[in-house]
Structures are given as structure tokens and as C-alpha cells.
Amino acid sequence: MIEPYNKLVKLAARAFYDDLTSKGDNQPKTGRSDNRGIAVVVLDALTRRQWVREEDLAKDLKLHTKQLRRTLRFFEEEKIITRDHRRETAKGAKIYSAAVAATADAATGKEGEEKVKLHTHSYCCLDYAQIYDVVRYRLHRMKHKLKDELENKNTVQEYICINCGKRYNALDALRLISFEDEDFHCERCNGKLEVESDKFAAQDGGDGGDGDENARRRRREKLKDMLQKMEVQLKPLIDQLGRVKDLPVPEFGTLQAWEARASAAGRAANGENSGDSKSHLGYNGAPMPYSGDTKVIVDFNGTEGKGEGVKSETDSTSLKVLPPWMITSGMNLTKEQRGEVKQEIKMDGTSTSTAAQYTDEKKSTIVHDDKNIQDEYIKAYYAALLKKQHEMEEAAKNPQDGNGADDPSSSTSNRQVGIKTKREEDDDGTEWEEAPVRGNGGYKVDLNVEAVAPAEDEDDEDDVDWEEG
Amino acid sequence: MFFHIVLERNMQLHPRYFGRNLRDNLVSKLMKDVEGTCSGRHGFVVAVTGIENVGKGIIRDGTGFVTFPVKYQCVVFRPFKGEILESVVTMVNKMGFFAEAGPVQVFVSNHLIPDDMEFQSGDMPNYTTSDGSVKIQKDSEVRLKIIGTRVDATEIFCIGTIKDDFLGVINDPAAV
Structure with missing residues (x-):
């Protein structure tokens, strides 16, 4: 969603700010101080970030902060970025760092912890809504100006007396008409006045009536050429504007709002779903300096959850550091599938719907979970009766199932979802893609797992939407 | 653009108008x-x-004329840049044409007349x-x-263009 806008920014940067120099014009341009193109680099870098501290940006771009600031100030004046300055301690900076860490594509490193005193930090961010308007306005003005000039609109005609060289303009016209003939006559010498072509033509070196005509024609051609060139060269930009027109504008809000949301989203992505809304509220409700330490909040979540919270957290951590475990669970599940293909079709109807529509709430998925688990047990019994081999597989699967059964029985089922998402987080992408393909197939357990994963995914997306809306 | 404003003026009235109809005489003279008239500040009255209201009159020494400060409401017309006006052409020459929009004179020079219109002497x-088709x-x-x-103390003169959308002849006198 943000991608077309980023492209717009990049195009606009190359179109309008390519040869921008941040140095004043009075300074001589040596090879070293020639910093054209910096503006484009800065804008490109900003398209990959949301709110960014200017020192961090400078470090990333290997620019001097002063130089970067100058460029940023220019863009602020151009209404392309919004900036925020605030005095803050290291703690305040940490909030920002946490927020940065939470955003997926922020590549800035964490730093600023070493600062102890109050410092004024500046942050900047692209203002997409405004960029869209600014670019459109700029194009409109360019076109308008060229067209006006081309058609000699709004130019006050000038007249010159051939005899005495006195000049008049059209505003004097009323005094200049003589009653002997229809021409304009000089007030001083009563000589005939001639039309003097516009200044540009004069600059071109047009002299006398004939030269004037030529100069004017040349001028017109030049303008026409420029207009055509503009239309050709700015076509990609205009196209991009058209493409972006109906898209919702990515909006990061103010720095504070963005930080709050970003860190909340970050925690949500880390799988702490149950405490998410509460902690989010807590974060918002607390004043900035108070909520400085993110670690406190994490602890808060863990203790607040329940008795099993500790366990689940350790689980989740162990899960995270032990990908092999995850892989084996996946294998178990696929084995399970073979056994349970047929009877689960009814279940599939519901679970596929959750997978396909992504609209299911967590609770309903958990209900499904319960049913599925029960069914699994029944199935397992049948299977145990039928085949020894199945039993073996069942045994292999049991510990995992037991884990799954634990959570519903503890009746705080949200936590379970959290765990699962934690587990599924890494292979979200691939599994998620498979979901629609397998949707109608009856691979019940697999679907079940995936139904959770997309639901969580949806959750994440919800968060994002909510941020930007 | 038209405005309805309150202006003030000192009216000198000849003693022969003093009597029952003094006020009427004052108003008609006003x-x-x-x-x-035209003032650069307010435009054409x-x-x-x-x-x-009419203030207290002051008798001038020697003449017997009386000066009344009079506050009056009036409609004024003041042309602005960018304003669209309808006007009547008063004179055409090779430099362009003059037109009148009520009290205001407007000059349209020939390069502000569309390029497809040619001067015919x-x-x-x-x-x-x-x-x-258009004349x-x-x-x-x-x-x-x-x-x-161009706004002077007692004069307003404008230059205009008909080289834009929806501008130009709106009524051909030959067709009426």
C-alpha cells in the first residue's frame, strides 16, 4: 500500500530535486563540496523508513548531520517531510529505539542509550498526503505558467515611441489615442507608437520590428518545446500520481502516536497477544517518561497473564531458540493428516472458511481447536484400534497434542494462540501461501494450524491498518 | 465588484436653499x-x-454658505484584477479595442485578442x-x-483580455 507512494516520492525526487544543492549560491562550487543528488538520496532513504531520528539517518547515510539537517529543512519548507523536535533523555530516546526495532523495515541501529543529559532530538518523516498535493500543485503551476507565457496571457503590452524612445504600456492607452487617426501617439512628440514585444524577446536580442517578430516566434517555439518536453519527461510522475490517486494515504501520525503504535505493534508481533490490548492502553495512558522502559512492560504482561504465563513465555522463548522443535512438530502434523483426512470434512468447511476469509475471531478458532482436538482424540482411538503403526505415530504426536490440550483446559485460550503464532511466525509466509491451495483438501490439522496463523496474520494487518487509518 | 458602503462628505449649501426643503435640497445636491464620480480608494460611486445622518451646519464667514457634514450610504463599483466583466465596445483600432463596463474603461490590446481574430480596417x-462568424x-x-x-486618485483604468475560456463576444449587434 505504501509502495506506490514511495515510488511517487522517488520519482518526484528525481524530477525536481535532482540538481539541488544545499549550499548557498554565493559559495564557489568545488568538486568536493558539490553535493548535488544528496536530496534524492535522503528522500530515498526516507521512503524506507517511517519516523527516523535525524542523527541516525545521518549515520546511515554517512552524511554530516549539518548537511543532512540543511537538506531536511529544505524539504520541510517544501512540505515534503514533517519534523518533530523534542528535548529528551536517554530514556526518551530508548522509546524511539524500541519503536524502531518494532518496525519491520527500519534498518537503523539502536543507540542513544549512552546519552544521559537532555538533548534536543529531531525526527523526520515523509508526509505522503502532503507530498501528493505538493507534487500535483507543482505540476499544475508549471504547466499553467508555461501556457500563460505561451499564449502571452496576462502580459501588459508595451509601446515605444520611435521618435523619442519614450515607453508606454497598455494602461496608458486611454491617454494615447489621438482623434486624428486610430493609432496611439506619443504624448511628448506626437510620434507614432509601435508595439514593443515582451521582455524575453528583447533579451533574445530582437532589435527593430522585424527582429522582434523573429525573436517572439523563437520564444514561442522554445516555450512550446519546453511544454512538450515537460509532458514527456514528467509522464511517469503523472502516471504515478494517477495510480496513487485512489489509494489510501499511508499515515504515520505524529511522532508520539507513531512510537506508541509501533511499539505496541512490535509487541503484538512478538506474540504477546493476551496482554496486548491492556499493555497498549497502559502505554498510551502512561505519560512518556513513565513508560520509558519497554522491559518493564514485558514483565508486566507476563505477570499479568496468569499462572501459566511464565511457563508459556519460557515455552515461547524455547520455541524461538529451537527451530528444530518447530520443524518436528510440523512433520508430526503432516503425518497426522494422512490418518484423518476423511472424517474431518465437516470440520474443514468451517476451518477453511476461517482460513479463506480471515475474518474469524480468535475465540471461534479456539472453539474449533477444541473440537478438532476432541476429534483428534476420537480419531486417535479408532486409529489405535486399527493400526499399530498409527499408534506409533499417535504416540509421537501425543506430547505435542498434550501441549495443545493443555491450553484449552486452562481456559485462557488466548495464550495458546499466542504460542502458536510464536511458533508459526517464521514460516508464516510460506505456509500462508499454501493455505488457499489446500483449503478444500481436508488436511484438517494442517488447516487448523494455518487457520491460526492467518488469523494472527490478520491481526497483525489489523494493527497496521489501524495505525495508518 | 460592487460594494454598499457608507461615505462622508461635507456639503456646501447656498443660503437660498434654506427653508422647509433644506434637507431635500441637500440630498439632491449630494x-x-x-x-x-470616481475615487481611487472606493471606486466609482x-x-x-x-x-x-446630517451633522450640524457651519456658516462660512463672508459667503453665507453653510457646510453640512453628511454621512450617506452608496453603491460603489470597483474593478479588480482577475474580475470578469461584461462590457460594450466603444472603439476599435489596430492596437486593440476599448470597451466600457459601466463607468470603467477597459482596453484590450491586440495580443490579448485570440490569435484567430484579425484586424479589419x-x-x-x-x-x-x-x-x-465572430466579429x-x-x-x-x-x-x-x-x-x-491603473488606479489614480480620481481615475480607474483597466486592461483586459478575451483570450481565455468563455470570454469574447456575447452579443453581436448585427444579429439583433
């Missing part, structure tokens, strides 16, 4: 004096619409399109846009 000088001559009604004003 109208005669003021309507049609089009009409006096009412008297706010003769008994009745005019600007005509190549196919002859600007004396007494034509023209809608124009003001692109410049």
Missing part, C-alpha cells in the same frame, strides 16, 4: 455631486441609497475570425477579464 474597424466592432458586447488596473 446625489448630483457624488454619483458618477454608482448611486446614493440613503442618508445616515475600414469604415467600421473590427476584429473578425477567419470564417467571419468585434463598435457596440459589440464583450465579456472580458481584467488583468491589470
